[in-house]
Amino acid sequence: MASVQYLGIDVGGTNVKMGVIDAKSGKITNFYSHDTDSWRESGHFMDQFADAIAVELYANKEVKKVGIGLPGMINRERTTPLEITAIPELNGVPMVDILTKRFPDVEFFLENDANAAALGEFYFVEDMNDENYIFITLGTGVGGAAIISKKVFVGGDGNAMEPGHIPSRNGKVLERNIGKKELLELAVARRASYKGQTTLPADGSISTTGLVAAAAEGDALALAIWGEVGDMLGEGLVSLVRILDIKQILIGGGLSASFDYIMPAVTKQLDYWLTPYYKDGLKVTRATLGNDAGLLGAASLCF
Amino acid sequence: MASVQYLGIDVGGTNVKMGVIDAKSGKITNFYSHDTDSWRESGHFMDQFADAIAVELYANKEVKKVGIGLPGMINRERTTPLEITAIPELNGVPMVDILTKRFPDVEFFLENDANAAALGEFYFVEDMNDENYIFITLGTGVGGAAIISKKVFVGGDGNAMEPGHIPSRNGKVLERNIGKKELLELAVARRASYKGQTTLPADGSISTTGLVAAAAEGDALALAIWGEVGDMLGEGLVSLVRILDIKQILIGGGLSASFDYIMPAVTKQLDYWLTPYYKDGLKVTRATLGNDAGLLGAASLCF
Known part of the structure; x- marks a missing residue:
């Protein structure tokens, strides 16, 4: 039996990257990357972002949890970005609420990208205790x-x-x-x-x-x-x-x-x-x- | 009915101060102070300290919780001082264990003194929210x-x-x-x-x-x-x-x-x-x- 799969999303100022990650091995599949600017320029960043998630979730139906790293400040409840200098369109957008409404059987976790990367060292580095x-x-x-x-x-x-x-x-x-x-x-x-x-x-x-x-x-x-x-x-x-x-x-x-x-x-x-x-x-x-x-x-x- | 009474102890490099504190009003009674050096020089700091606590607890039988502030570093479990520069006799002494053994129906809480003072502002300052x-x-x-x-x-x-x-x-x-x-x-x-x-x-x-x-x-x-x-x-x-x-x-x-x-x-x-x-x-x-x-x-x- 395959181990649990998560969708990881790294929202950066240059690219938004997504991949399905095997919780046990850390193996990345279904890698997808889109340049950040064109979504920003479309004036519908959040919609296009959610569409890309929809494609990943459709192709990977076993994924029930999605983690999102953002380059900036987030509210204490981890639902809404406050100050994303590279993508100001996201400031104040209740991302977790919006995504949960669109994908009701999936859980979303929002975090600052450096915090997420730090946590990754704990879960995905073998001898990290x-x-x-x-x-x-x-x-x-x-x-x-x-x-x-x-x-x-x-x-x-x-x-x-x-x-x-x-x-x-x-x-x-x-x-x-x-x-x-x-x-x-x-x-x-x-x-x-x-x-x-x-x-x-x-x-x-x-x-x-x-x-x-x-x-x-x-x-x-x-x-x-x-x-x-x-x-x-x-x-x-x-x-x-x-x-x-x-x-x-x-x-x-x-x-x-x-x-x-x-x-x-x-x-x-x-x-x-x-x-x-x-x-x-x-x-x-x-x-x-x-x-x-x-x-x-x-x-x-x-x- | 009187409100709950706690024994507060401030262990300093110059004096060890004790007082019974009314949890509601912060009123201090039964104040007692002893110079730190003479206990240190006796070679039995911990015994003399515990004796002074015994006197306070005997005189104030309603007190069932004792908080102790120490000027230095304490272990993560808050039971043992690690590095008390002003009173090195206490380094490594399992204070909470010793005191709990001697006073089995009383709870003891150990903390760094600056941490304790900070917390005091929350509990004893009326408009501190x-x-x-x-x-x-x-x-x-x-x-x-x-x-x-x-x-x-x-x-x-x-x-x-x-x-x-x-x-x-x-x-x-x-x-x-x-x-x-x-x-x-x-x-x-x-x-x-x-x-x-x-x-x-x-x-x-x-x-x-x-x-x-x-x-x-x-x-x-x-x-x-x-x-x-x-x-x-x-x-x-x-x-x-x-x-x-x-x-x-x-x-x-x-x-x-x-x-x-x-x-x-x-x-x-x-x-x-x-x-x-x-x-x-x-x-x-x-x-x-x-x-x-x-x-x-x-x-x-x-x-």
């Missing part, structure tokens, strides 16, 4: 979530964990220091100081992939940039650990490819600021799910 | 707690909310910037720049009471110091709000006497760093219980 962990995503911005006792920590009003927006160095929030764009600008700005010690292009065309590859080959500039990123990330993590008393940290997101090169600085900062109570058992690891984190995270809302 | 709030204590250090859905937020491993130890300006944690000793040092250091604009003594004998009084009279140096304190506190609060999504903040502790003089800078920082989602409904007020916060907080653990 931590019931409490901080999950950080490094990319264009710095996102995050906390899982406490296997549940998403929603805080007071439902939208806890915006680590990218805590005050950091240079009078900026953390993600305006170590976001993708900012760290590339930093690499350009620092290049002059590393003449002869770097093979990175001088024409401003440095990419984050290039920065990771160069660090792997010992490039001094690349290592310095990831070191600065690690220092600032590490300081931010100290605040999270002190406020949440969680000692397991997972680093995910596209820029977590830099994990090996930011970790020396991250470790140095954690070691500098924290006391033995926290350092005993402190563990920073790279998140596992990678590209499938969005869909698997959404599906994990159905557990 | 917020179910979520951040509670900050300003004094020698900067303590804190978060109440979420009327419950103490314990985080992952039981000891959440150490806002005094998040990284702040000057490469220091927040409480090493704005603790009592540090802000007095700051006042001494800044004094030369305020010649003729301050009536504060030049001999290094400035007190925090003096700094508050001087600010009340418009003293430029005093206002500048509280402004700096407010700036750094405000930045710390931004991190808390972003991580916890709580928009009600209570400021307590001895140095909250400076509330009116730190608030302009606190408000400026919150306004600078936060977005409309947070600013809508954001409220910073002074905690109400004052000197009785410790005892009433401990009693509130019995609710």
Whole structure:
């Protein structure tokens, strides 16, 4: 007998992705992706979104639970998006009510996408046994979530964990220091100081992939940039650990490819600021799910 | 008929205070205080502590619940202190087990003192209706707690909310910037720049009471110091709000006497760093219980 199947939906600013996920194996089938903009431009985002769900549910009649990850803030009851910057059409739309009315025998679960991705690590990573962990995503911005006792920590009003927006160095929030764009600008700005010690292009065309590859080959500039990123990330993590008393940290997101090169600085900062109570058992690891984190995270809302 | 009576115990580094608290009115009777050091020096802290409880319980036979606030870290099950810097004799002592064995018909509740004081604001302040709030204590250090859905937020491993130890300006944690000793040092250091604009003594004998009084009279140096304190506190609060999504903040502790003089800078920082989602409904007020916060907080653990 086949195990339970869930529909996972990852609503992103670029694409809306859907897939049927096997609850046991995490295998994804019936994958479908649609670009977000054309639904937005149609003026009927919610209708087109629901139509796409209808197609998936029709083709997969055993699916009775649907998890949806959204890139923004949601009300505490997890029924209505409040502030989805990339898709403002959804703000205030009672999505769960609308979908439940249209598909009365199906349950819908709404969650912030970083929260969902964090939860996915618990349900779909085999050797993941931590019931409490901080999950950080490094990319264009710095996102995050906390899982406490296997549940998403929603805080007071439902939208806890915006680590990218805590005050950091240079009078900026953390993600305006170590976001993708900012760290590339930093690499350009620092290049002059590393003449002869770097093979990175001088024409401003440095990419984050290039920065990771160069660090792997010992490039001094690349290592310095990831070191600065690690220092600032590490300081931010100290605040999270002190406020949440969680000692397991997972680093995910596209820029977590830099994990090996930011970790020396991250470790140095954690070691500098924290006391033995926290350092005993402190563990920073790279998140596992990678590209499938969005869909698997959404599906994990159905557990 | 009299309402329910609880025994509240505030274990501090200087004194251990006890009192019978009326659950309805918060009225404190049978107040007893003993200096902490002499119990420590006896080598039998726990025995002497339990003896003092015995005396209170014998005199107040209607008391069946005892709340105890401790200045440090406690295990997640709230039975055993882990790290009480001021009274290390208690580290690892299974207090709740010991007390329950000695007083089998009485229930004991252990909690961190800042957490207890925060909860006290909910149960003993008449017009306090917020179910979520951040509670900050300003004094020698900067303590804190978060109440979420009327419950103490314990985080992952039981000891959440150490806002005094998040990284702040000057490469220091927040409480090493704005603790009592540090802000007095700051006042001494800044004094030369305020010649003729301050009536504060030049001999290094400035007190925090003096700094508050001087600010009340418009003293430029005093206002500048509280402004700096407010700036750094405000930045710390931004991190808390972003991580916890709580928009009600209570400021307590001895140095909250400076509330009116730190608030302009606190408000400026919150306004600078936060977005409309947070600013809508954001409220910073002074905690109400004052000197009785410790005892009433401990009693509130019995609710």
